Amino acid sequence: MLDLKRNSKYQLVEATGKRTRKSSIYTPKQTEDFKISRSKFVDFLICPRCFYLDRVGGLDAPGTPGWALNDATDILYKREFDACRKDQTPHRLFEQHGLNHFVPYQHPEIDKWRDSMHHGLSTRFGSSNIILFGGVDDIWLNKESNRLIVVDYKSQSTEREITPYSYLNSVFKQGYKMQMDFYVYLLHEMGFKLHQDAYFVVCNGDRTPSGFNGRMNFDEYLIPYEWNIEWIHNKVIDMIDCMNSETLPSSNESCKNCAYSKQRAFHEM
């Protein structure tokens, strides 16, 4: 992955491979508070070694490009749901799915909870110095039970049939479920009562027309997901143990990046 380092004026600058912001780097057994985002927690689940090299070693891994089209659908969904939030009316998708008792949740902090860069949902892990946080796409309210519903918007394009079963059992969607569980966990720890299902709002770009002609049509799906947060507590403990260790964890054998680095180091010798 080619990722060139640039300054705030987009000028190329030397890449050192190291982080400079001290607050991003954890010292094993430190007592000061340290924030761990949802994405860093998922990094730990995928490969403790890369997580450790990043958070403790301070290595600055190459990034990936943004997802501008996915961002665009997120922004447009946010506008639609915000209009319903303001009026406290069901969104058109709720009506189509017989969920007229759902409304987008109104709360003074909702914009902060959706701001993954600066705020997000957040909770201290027990009495530790670890603050877990993550920015959620949306939260709805079940007016009958007064419970909150965690929501994630997803954009994709496939010609395969989409059902709740096929969507949730795809090997590529396991990370989405972890992500949802984590947001539910945060809200639960913040003292809120949760509806038994979270929802993915999925829009699927139609690949079947004969040409683009300046527009793409989307089908929409509401995928209910019965969340499970029981696994999170022990995994966070594992993550904290990893951060407090002086030993580099083992790597993920299926990782092509690591395999590539090893091959490259061998060929450059």
Ligand code: SF4
């Ligand atoms: S296996 Fe992959 S994710 Fe893990 S340390 Fe190597 S490059 Fe990073």
